[in-house]
Amino acid sequence: MISVFDIFKVGIGPSSSHTVGPMRAAKEFLLAADKAIALTSIDAIEVELFGSLGQTGKGHGTGKAVILGLAGESPETVDTTMVDQFLQSTHDSEQLALLGQYNVPFPREGAIIFHRRKTMPRHANAMELRLLRQGEVVYRDLYYSIGGGFIVRDADFDDNLEEAIEQSSKPIPFPFDSxxxxxxxxxxxxxxxxxxxxxxxxxFxxxxxxxxxxxxxxxxxxxxxxxxxxxxxxxxxxxxxxxxxxxxxxxxxxxxxxxxxxxxxxxxxxxxxxxxxxxxxxxxxxxxxxxxxxxxxxxxxxxxxxxxxxxxxxxxxxxxxxxxxxxxxxxxxxxxxxxxxxxxxxxxxxxxxxxxxxxxxxxxxxxxxxxxxxxxxxxxxxxxxxxxxxxxxxxxxxxxxxxxxxxxxxxxxxxxxxxxxxxxxxxxxxxxxxxxxxxxxxxxxxxxxxxxxxxxx
Ligand code: SF4
Structure with missing residues (x-):
C-alpha cells in the first residue's frame, strides 16, 4: 500500500523528482555503501545524471540536492536557511564530507556530470553514483527518481514499480487498485x-x-x-x-x-x-x-x-x-x-x-x-x-x-x-x-x- 505520507512529504524545492528524489538517493547510496565498505578509504566520488535529470537538472537544483544528500542531509530536515552557505563553502574548498564525516575531494568541475543527450533505458530520471579508491571503482549503484520524491534502485526496478515502493506486506482492510x-x-x-x-x-x-x-x-x-x-x-x-x-x-x-x-x-x-x-x-x-x-x-x-x-x-x-x-x-x-x-x-x-x-x-x-x-x-x-x-x-x-x-x-x-x-x-x-x-x-x-x-x- 502507498501511504498518505508517501504522497505528502515535507521536502525542499524546486522539484520532487529532480531535487527531493536525487537528495534521498545520494544519501541512501552512501548509507548502503557505509555498511558494505570502509568509507574512510574512499578518495573520490563520481555522479552522473541521465535523461531529464541531465537535461533540466541544473535549473531544477539537482546538483545542489545531490551534494546535500551526499553530505547526509534529508529533504525533510535540511535547514533551508543554511543551504546556500554550505554549497558555497563546498564550492570554495572543493571538498565534501560524505555523510558529514569522510572528507573527499569534490572538484567544482566534473564531480557531477549532467548528460544532456544520454538517457537510461528503464527510466527518464536516472543517476549513477560511484565511489573510488586509488582510481578504482569500489562501490556503485544506479537509482531512478520516479516522481513525487520516490526513488527506486536499479536492482529493485521491475515492470511493476509499485512492488518496489510497497511499504509492507501487512494486509489492509480496504485494498484498492482502481x-x-x-x-x-x-x-x-x-x-x-x-x-x-x-x-x-x-x-501501519x-x-x-x-x-x-x-x-x-x-x-x-x-x-x-x-x-x-x-x-x-x-x-x-x-x-x-x-x-x-x-x-x-x-x-x-x-x-x-x-x-x-x-x-x-x-x-x-x-x-x-x-x-x-x-x-x-x-x-x-x-x-x-x-x-x-x-x-x-x-x-x-x-x-x-x-x-x-x-x-x-x-x-x-x-x-x-x-x-x-x-x-x-x-x-x-x-x-x-x-x-x-x-x-x-x-x-x-x-x-x-x-x-x-x-x-x-x-x-x-x-x-x-x-x-x-x-x-x-x-x-x-x-x-x-x-x-x-x-x-x-x-x-x-x-x-x-x-x-x-x-x-x-x-x-x-x-x-x-x-x-x-x-x-x-x-x-x-x-x-x-x-x-x-x-x-x-x-x-x-x-x-x-x-x-x-x-x-x-
Ligand atoms: S511538470 Fe513541468 S511544467 Fe509542470 S510544474 Fe513540473 S516542471 Fe513545471
Whole structure:
C-alpha cells in the first residue's frame, strides 16, 4: 500500500523528482555503501545524471540536492536557511564530507556530470553514483527518481514499480487498485473515501500518529504560504522572475471591493506564494510533486477562508481523500512530468484537490470521483515545458490555474447528481495513454513548447 505520507512529504524545492528524489538517493547510496565498505578509504566520488535529470537538472537544483544528500542531509530536515552557505563553502574548498564525516575531494568541475543527450533505458530520471579508491571503482549503484520524491534502485526496478515502493506486506482492510474498488468499499461499508483511507493507514500507524502527521503536513503547507506572501525579491536561476505574492497580498489586503470574484484572487495568491517558495528552494510539501505543490494548499486555504475554518477533522479528511486519488494515479499512471508531462503533476494535483474539496463540502463518494475526474479531464495533454529548465514559467502560474480549476471541478460535480459519462479510472488510463503518446521533448526536457519559444533573459 502507498501511504498518505508517501504522497505528502515535507521536502525542499524546486522539484520532487529532480531535487527531493536525487537528495534521498545520494544519501541512501552512501548509507548502503557505509555498511558494505570502509568509507574512510574512499578518495573520490563520481555522479552522473541521465535523461531529464541531465537535461533540466541544473535549473531544477539537482546538483545542489545531490551534494546535500551526499553530505547526509534529508529533504525533510535540511535547514533551508543554511543551504546556500554550505554549497558555497563546498564550492570554495572543493571538498565534501560524505555523510558529514569522510572528507573527499569534490572538484567544482566534473564531480557531477549532467548528460544532456544520454538517457537510461528503464527510466527518464536516472543517476549513477560511484565511489573510488586509488582510481578504482569500489562501490556503485544506479537509482531512478520516479516522481513525487520516490526513488527506486536499479536492482529493485521491475515492470511493476509499485512492488518496489510497497511499504509492507501487512494486509489492509480496504485494498484498492482502481477507483471502482474504492467506490465499492465506500458503498458496501457506508464509508467516505477518507474513512476507507484512514482504516488502511491505521494498519501501519495509530490514529493519533496519523492525525498529528497530517496536521504537521498542513501546518508546513500553511507556513509555506505565509513565507511566500512575506518574501519579496527575484527568484534564483537567471530568468529574473519577480516574486508576485507579496505585492498581490498588499493589494488584496487593502482593497475594499464587492467584486464577487475576489475569492479567486486570494486562491491565486495562495498558489503563487507556495510555488514561489518552491522555486526559491524553500521548505514545501510534495503534493503530490513540488512543481504542483501549490494547488492543494491553495484549495485548502480557500476552504479555510470561504467555507469554514479548517479544524483537525477537516484537514485529516481533505488530505486522506486527496491521497486516495493520488494513489490511483501513482498506481495506474504516473505523477512524473518526465514520464507523462505536466498532466501528471498539475493535472494530478488538480484532480486530488477537486475530489478532496468535494468530500469536504459534503459530497458523496461518487461526487468525489466525479470531481477528481473533471479535475483531470480538462488537464489532459498538458505538456511540461519549463522555460530555462526552471520550475518557474509556466509552473508558478499553472498552479494558480490548477487550484481554480479544482474548485470549479468540485462545484460542477456537487451541482450534478453524481452520474457522469467518464469515470475517474477511464480518465487516469487516458492520461497515461496520452503521456505515452506525448513526444519526449514535452516531458521535462526544456526542449519543447514555451521552453524553446521564450528567450531566457
Ligand atoms: S511544467 Fe509542470 S511538470 Fe513541468 S516542471 Fe513545471 S510544474 Fe513540473
Amino acid at each position: 477507483c471502482n474498488d474504492l467506490l465499492k468499499h465506500c458503498k458496501e461499508h457506508g464509508k467516505r473515501m477518507s474513512s476507507v483511507m484512514l482504516a488502511n493507514e491505521k494498519v 500507524r495509530s490514529e493519533a500518529e496519523i492525525r498529528s502527521g497530517l496536521m504537521h503536513i498542513w501546518n508546513t503547507m500553511d507556513s509555506c504560504i505565509s513565507r511566500g506572501i512575506a518574501t519579496e525579491g527575484i527568484l534564483p536561476g537567471g530568468l529574473r522572475v519577480q516574486r508576485r505574492a507579496p505585492g498581490l497580498y498588499q493589494r488584496l489586503r487593502n482593497e475594499k471591493t464587492s467584486d464577487p470574484m475576489q475569492a479567486m484572487d486570494w486562491v491565486n495568491l495562495f498558489a503563487l506564494a507556495v510555488n514561489e517558495e518552491n522555486a526559491a528552494g524553500g521548505r514545501v510539501v510534495t503534493a503530490p510533486t513540488n512543481g504542483a505543490a501549490g494547488i492543494i494548499p491553495a484549495v485548502m486555504k480557500y476552504a479555510d477562508r470561504y467555507i469554514a475554518p479548517l479544524d483537525e477533522e477537516a484537514v485529516v479528511r481533505f488530505l486522506l481523500t486527496a491521497a486516495a486519488i493520488g494513489i490511483l494515479y501513482k498506481k495506474n499512471a504516473s505523477i512524473s512530468g518526465a514520464e507523462v508531462g505536466c498532466q501528471g503533476e498539475v493535472g494530478v494535483a488538480c484532480s486530488m484537490a477537486a475530489g478532496a474539496l468535494a468530500e469536504l463540502m459534503g459530497g458523496s463518494a461518487s461526487h468525489v470521483e466525479n470531481a477528481a475526474e473533471i479535475g483531470m479531464e480538462h488537464n489532459l495533454g498538458l505538456t511540461c515545458d519549463p522555460v530555462g529548465g526552471l520550475v518557474q514559467v509556466p509552473c508558478i502560474e499553472r498552479n494558480a490555474m490548477g487550484a481554480i480549476k479544482a474548485i470549479n471541478a468540485a462545484r460542477l460535480a456537487l451541482r450534478g447528481s453524481g452520474d457522469h459519462k467518464v469515470s475517474l479510472d477511464k480518465v487516469i488510463k487516458t492520461m497515461w495513454d496520452t503521456g505515452n503518446d506525448m513526444k519526449s521533448k514535452y516531458k521535462e526536457t526544456a526542449r519543447g513548447g514555451l521552453a524553446v519559444n521564450i528567450i531566457e533573459c
